[in-house]
Amino acid sequence: MILGHASAIDRFLGAWASGAMHHAWLLTGPRGIGKASFARAAATRMLAEAAGPLIVGAGIETPENHPTAHLINAGSHPDYRFLERILNKTGTALQRNISVDQVRALGDLFSVTPAMSDWRAVVIDSADDLDRSGANALLKMLEEPPAKCVFLLVSHVPGRLLPTIRSRCTTLDFQPLGDDVMASILAEQGQDSTKIPALIQRAGGSPGTALSYAALDLAPLHDQALAIMRAGDPFNERRARLAQSLSLKASADRYAAFLQIVPTMIADEAKILDGPARLRALDAYRRARDTCQLAPRLSFDPGATIFQLGTILASVAPEGASV
Incomplete structure (x- = not known):
């Protein structure tokens, strides 16, 4: 339906x-x-x-x-x-x-x-x-x-x-779906009712994204990316760890799904920011969108691509936080 x-x-x-x-x-x-x-x-x-x-x-x-x-x-x-x-x-x-x-x-x-x-x-x-x-x-x-x-x-x-x-x-x-509709779709797809609210919060009105979160265990990746975006990554540790976790051949499906969720994550963050912070987020959204579109088409190296996305995410962090 x-x-x-x-x-x-x-x-x-x-x-x-x-x-x-x-x-x-x-x-x-x-x-x-x-x-x-x-x-x-x-x-x-x-x-x-x-x-x-x-x-x-x-x-x-x-x-x-x-x-x-x-x-x-x-x-x-x-x-x-x-x-x-x-x-x-x-x-x-x-x-x-x-x-x-x-x-x-x-x-x-x-x-x-x-x-x-x-x-x-x-x-x-x-x-x-x-x-x-x-x-x-x-x-x-x-x-x-x-x-x-x-x-x-x-x-x-x-x-x-x-x-x-x-x-x-x-x-x-087509616009992102509301929480009630999302809940109905996820319940229809057999998702655990106790986990649906968290899936809705992360999915940005996209049932497909929510189902990917559940099937591919994307929540830890989401949290790592969010930490980079909000606190920066002064010693490259967070982005290196994220890149390493997604660079293996066995991680191909999670890598592809991560490319789909990063631009939406940044866009959602831009909505709650204002002034220079919002401008940084909008610029990061544009760069992340372009990277996530081109990477699978041109077969970019997954590890290098994720590291680059980590740098883009870190650029959204508050001024004074080292990227």
Whole structure:
């Protein structure tokens, strides 16, 4: 169930019901708040209603026993495509980007008549992961869109997309979720009720982040990063210890998750600061965001990357505290 995004649901379903459906939607907002889940649900609902039988009830969800939902869940719907990063040739990790070949393969979808209805849908999670050639190939499709096809592009950092892609999309902005909604989602996911308040406090309105905290034991890393940000690190001990703990191959998942939470941590800290302290935090947020975006794409050394992030975190510390 999609919780906490009623305005986005109403806007999308209103456009669909009006018969004036825009061909491309850009779903923006922080990572882990449900944009990809919304995109899949929206595409499923649209294709289900186009093919029938009609769905009774409000909301964007499609009953699991609906033929369209069954086919999409099985990965076999002929009029639906989901693009994401795939495994590399060795099968040991995900590729850095969504490739141009993946985008061009959408031509197979558009070269034949739709099978289930006269509509088709494409979800890209995330558009931020497109390589340059892939982004240009997608742009051509958005400039001359196939008839009755809807593109749903998930983006965590829309400012990094080609301006020409953004200009051809209708934007749906997703906000962090409130504590009540977060609690409902985490309880539904089977989290220990005694630990939910702490998860909510650390997750910044992102259920995905909260679940990562729980699954990967990120709380100690969060506390170490917070200590650096608030007290500095005059002898490099804290950042060195943090870098060492995340530089091993066995720590790859925790390293990737840590890269996702650091910018949000700094942004949350900026909200409670003012004056020069807030300016330092905002500058640190910009630098941390850029580092965390580039590091996995360019395969930066994890230890060096974490040490650099530690330096950025320490720059937020009160004046007089040595970084």
